[in-house]
Amino acid sequence: MKKSLLLLVSIFLFLISCTKTEEKPDTVINIKVSRNGYSPNDITLKRGEVVLFRITALDDGLSAGYGGGNIGHCFYIMPPYDVMIKNIRKGQTKEVKIKMVYPGDFSFTCPYCSGIFPTKGEIHVR
């Protein structure tokens, strides 16, 4: 019983560690985010490729800092990717490298402001 649980946990950790990578990127995707949303907001990628996402914020989003510290925009890819870049401030570019191991359609969003602004998009991994 305990052994199978340990196995499950290690498989889970292996899958998690798979998505973020230090490998050389196959593709670079530049995304701009503002109160008008993400551009582009519909991205198609190949399964298994390593993608460097570069997210540039054109404004500070809610900027008032609801809940304190929530300044700028986020780039959050839903699970199973579950990758989050926070606090991308106006004029700033932040990067994350991800290996696209899971096929399917995945939403990305800015948890700070997607309730107010159209900061939502889709990644298709084929």
Ligand SMILES: [Cu+2]
């Ligand atoms: Cu935002």
